[in-house]
Amino acid sequence: MSDTTQMFPGDDPNRTVVGGIDPNKTQVGGGLGAVSSDADPYRTQMPSAVRSVALECLVENSYALAPEANHTHILARLTGVNAGGGFGQRMPVNVCLVLDRSGSMEGPPLDYMKQACGYVVDLLEPSDILSIVAFEDTAQVIMPARRVVNRALIKEHIMRLDVGNTTNLYDALALAGSQVSSVANPGYVNRALLFTDGEPTAGNKDFSSIVGQVVEQKSRGITFTALGFGYEYNEELLSAIAKRSGGNYYYITRPELIPEIFRKELESLMMVTARNVRLRIRLSRWSQVRQVYGKLPTYGTRSAEVTLADLEKGETQTALIQMELGARPGGTYRVAVVEAIYDDSVTGRTETVSADAVVQFTADAALLAAGENPMVKNEIQIAEASRNLERTVMGMKTQQISTTQAVEEMEKTRMMLLDQGKTLQAQDMQAAIDQIRQGAAAEKTLIGIQLDREKTR
Amino acid sequence: MSDDQLNSYEVTTVSQPLDDRTQAVGLVDSGATQYSMNLECPVCHTQNSGSERYCTDCGFLLTESPAEVSEAQIEQPPAKLVSADRVREFPLRLGANTVGRADSDVLLTDNSVSRRHAVITVEDGRVYLEDVGSTNGTNAGGVRIEQGSRVELQDGADVVFGSESLKLVVIATVQESVGESASDDLSATADSPEMSLTDTDSSVATQEADASGIVDETGAQTQDQRALYVLVSRDGSLRYDLLKGTLRLGRRTVENDIVISDQYCSGKHAELEVTEDSVTVRDIGSTNGTLINAVKIAPNAAVPLNPGDEVTFGQTPLILEAIRDEFV
Numbered sequence: 015m016s017d018t019t020q021m022f023p024g025d026d027p028n029r030t031v032v033g034g035i036d037p038n039k040t041q042v043g044g045g046l047g048a049v050s051s052d053a054d055p056y057r058t059q060m061p062s063a064v065r066s067v068a069l070e071c072l073v074e075n076s077y078a079l080a081p082e083a084n085h086t087h088i089l090a091r092l093t094g095v096n097a098g099g100g101f102g103q104r105m106p107v108n109v110c111l112v113l114d115r116s117g118s119m120e121g122p123p124l125d126y127m128k129q130a131c132g133y134v135v136d137l138l139e140p141s142d143i144l145s146i147v148a149f150e151d152t153a154q155v156i157m158p159a160r161r162v163v164n165r166a167l168i169k170e171h172i173m174r175l176d177v178g179n180t181t182n183l184y185d186a187l188a189l190a191g192s193q194v195s196s197v198a199n200p201g202y203v204n205r206a207l208l209f210t211d212g213e214p215t216a217g218n219k220d221f222s223s224i225v226g227q228v229v230e231q232k233s234r235g236i237t238f239t240a241l242g243f244g245y246e247y248n249e250e251l252l253s254a255i256a257k258r259s260g261g262n263y264y265y266i267t268r269p270e271l272i273p274e275i276f277r278k279e280l281e282s283l284m285m286v287t288a289r290n291v292r293l294r295i296r297l298s299r300w301s302q303v304r305q306v307y308g309k310l311p312t313y314g315t316r317s318a319e320v321t322l323a324d325l326e327k328g329e330t331q332t333a334l335i336q337m338e339l340g341a342r343p344g345g346t347y348r349v350a351v352v353e354a355i356y357d358d359s360v361t362g363r364t365e366t367v368s369a370d371a372v373v374q375f376t377a378d379a380a381l382l383a384a385g386e387n388p389m390v391k392n393e394i395q396i397a398e399a400s401r402n403l404e405r406t407v408m409g410m411k412t413q414q415i416s417t418t419q420a421v422e423e424m425e426k427t428r429m430m431l432l433d434q435g436k437t438l439q440a441q442d443m444q445a446a447i448d449q450i451r452q453g454a455a456a457e458k459t460l461i462g463i464q465l466d467r468e469k470t471r
Numbered sequence: 472m473s474d475d476q477l478n479s480y481e482v483t484t485v486s487q488p489l490d491d492r493t494q495a496v497g498l499v500d501s502g503a504t505q506y507s508m509n510l511e512c513p514v515c516h517t518q519n520s521g522s523e524r525y526c527t528d529c530g531f532l533l534t535e536s537p538a539e540v541s542e543a544q545i546e547q548p549p550a551k552l553v554s555a556d557r558v559r560e561f562p563l564r565l566g567a568n569t570v571g572r573a574d575s576d577v578l579l580t581d582n583s584v585s586r587r588h589a590v591i592t593v594e595d596g597r598v599y600l601e602d603v604g605s606t607n608g609t610n611a612g613g614v615r616i617e618q619g620s621r622v623e624l625q626d627g628a629d630v631v632f633g634s635e636s637l638k639l640v641v642i643a644t645v646q647e648s649v650g651e652s653a654s655d656d657l658s659a660t661a662d663s664p665e666m667s668l669t670d671t672d673s674s675v676a677t678q679e680a681d682a683s684g685i686v687d688e689t690g691a692q693t694q695d696q697r698a699l700y701v702l703v704s705r706d707g708s709l710r711y712d713l714l715k716g717t718l719r720l721g722r723r724t725v726e727n728d729i730v731i732s733d734q735y736c737s738g739k740h741a742e743l744e745v746t747e748d749s750v751t752v753r754d755i756g757s758t759n760g761t762l763i764n765a766v767k768i769a770p771n772a773a774v775p776l777n778p779g780d781e782v783t784f785g786q787t788p789l790i791l792e793a794i795r796d797e798f799v
Contacts, residue, residue, distance in 0.1 A: 081538075081545045
């Protein structure tokens with residue numbers, strides 16, 4: 015939780031949103047309206063169990079005009095809690111390395127990739143499972159899924175890898191999926207690490223078939239992390255693979271950085287505390303979900319559901335939901351209940367935490383200004399900037415916007431990021447701007463920035 | 472119509488299910504004690520168990536009193552679009568409503584929908600649709616709309632934007648107040664079963680709407696205005712005409728065709744299916760149950776009701792009588 019506290023300091027007025035608008039009652043959750051030194055305000059709602067996820071639900075404005083119809087946003091924040099267990103305890107992982115050994119990998123890239131794989135083997139423990147798939151014209155299983163016991167032997171297999179010809183990504187993903195799912199025990203964090211330097215050139219090369227396959231495997235609990243190397247790979251495809259399966263996306267410019275990125279990814283994998291995370295918005299009468307930014311919700315009777323990425327300890331993911339609130343008499347209403355449903359690493363069960371979105375409908379328009387939540391406002395701004403960025407990338411690709419226009423747009427986004435203290439993303443944005451000014455293609459950098467990245471650490 | 476969809480709710484482990492039902496209480500017959508355990512929502516009149524903080528239906532904070540507003544002041548949208556699976560609704564307001572994938576009044580996030588796809592205009596009690604240059608086109612009633620031309624939509628019309636299928640529902644009660652400038656047209660139609668707003672195909676559109684149950688959903692009239700049966704109390708003080716079709720019965724004044732003001736009757740209590748020669752009753756998960764001739768019926772199952780039978784909703788007994796043609 016220390017990261018969260020840094021980001022949202024103790025005098026943060028937002029914490030009080032849920033409870034603050036209700037003067038008559040003591041909080042259900044206890045800590046909500048209280049001082050935020052209570053690091054985890056939702057613990058008290060679930061007193062009987064220690065859970066790995068804390069959920070917080072913030073409303074864009076705690077007031078809305080009555081008796082009119084309103085649009086508003088609610089922000090769900092999920093934080094991975096280091097609950098239970100001692101330090102160093104983690105869920106066992108079931109990892110598949112999916113390695114590109116097409117002709118273009120020859121030389122330093124292949125050598126560094128092998129070195130990176132060696133790191134992975136060293137980081138894993140005998141309780142973990144590893145499989146290795148390599149692909150060129152076809153995909154082959156280099157090592158079937160098994161416990162990491164004989165490290166030297168596994169490394170030997172890796173060292174024998176040699177380059178081939180083309181890039182058959184589709185078959186490689188299918189094979190990786192079958193290796194990961196060959197392990198019957200559900201207690202593992204499943205992930206495939208896809209490493210590639212090129213476009214798919216063999217087998218099924220269709221974008222939507224490849225992404226469709228990833229989505230299907232995600233439904234079986236397998237997350238893909240995409241590591242793109244060099245300048246040739248298809249960044250749209252790789253970012254889509256990562257995004258649709260809840261994995262990470264990395265852009266690696268130089269071969270010597272490959273081992274470091276593999277290590278980073280594995281460490282993040284070992285921090286996972288909640289898997290198969292879904293967010294369900296249960297709607298009260300007169301409430302509708304208009305959209306969930308960056309997500310495609312599935313809608314049910316008075317509910318909408320989205321899938322989120324695996325949640326790591328100390329990490330916060332957010333989902334920004336736009337709501338339509340129908341006309342009603344003035345008063346305080348719970349307009350929705352937000353639930354996070356996930357497989358808990360501590361209890362070993364599927365758990366649910368929930369939080370209320372409460373809005374006070376009033377005829378007094380003067381109250382509206384007081385009810386605004388700056389944190390939600392910030393998220394809305396980022397969501398909008400992210401959309402603009404997407405449009406900029408698309409416009410640059412189709413050459414519908416000039417370099418000057420693109421730089422202008424990106425400069426605006428960079429300033430906004432700086433304003434919000436997102437210095438890392440602002441730096442990335444600066445790098446992309448510099449690339450464009452020098453006449454280089456900046457799409458890979460831009461797509462890598464992912465402003466709406468639900469994850470913050 | 473899909474009763475399953477209306478009445479089934481997911482069971483989860485959450486302690487405060489946000490479902491539509493009145494909370495169940497243990498016993499059926501000990502009225503006064505039960506009532507004290509329940510909290511009636513002052514806004515939507517749903518019965519909530521005493522442990523609920525917010526109304527399980529509308530979310531109202533049960534310890535508060537709502538602001539005094541008459542129902543007329545709460546402005547309902549004059550029309551709405553409803554998704555094919557009926558779980559999503561998109562209100563349409565008076566004037567122009569933009570339809571598109573971004574920054575639109577009717578927001579459809581599907582990729583087949585253009586950012587600026589179409590405009591639906593509600594004016595003078597009529598609804599018009601115009602495609603404003605979409606990539607994948609707009610269909611109304613199965614016919615592709617020419618870009619830039621404006622077509623009029625009937626209540627119940629199927630509209631397809633890209634690959635998103637929606638149905639237009641015109642909300643009857645508002646229709647009267649909407650079309651002041653077109654009062655000559657509307658005075659006749661406002662309450663009639665042919666809710667059509669316009670010209671030639673009105674009967675077709677109405678039949679389609681009835682077949683799909685969409686009109687029932689909004690509480691609008693069924694196609695046959697003539698009462699086939701009647702439910703009456705023994706002392707004759709209560710009398711409810713039964714028109715052909717599906718009728719919703721409950722305590723709540725909105726969304727029910729038959730409103731029974733009995734505290735033991737649930738907000739949404741039962742549904743009656745009325746045809747020329749039969750009446751069936753289905754308890755849709757009421758708190759205190761439905762009895763036929765003093766025998767409690769199982770919830771969510773249609774049970775035939777014969778003329779002369781006594782049916783009790785909550786604590787209101789009513790007798791079913793058939794209306795013969797010769798009496799009409």
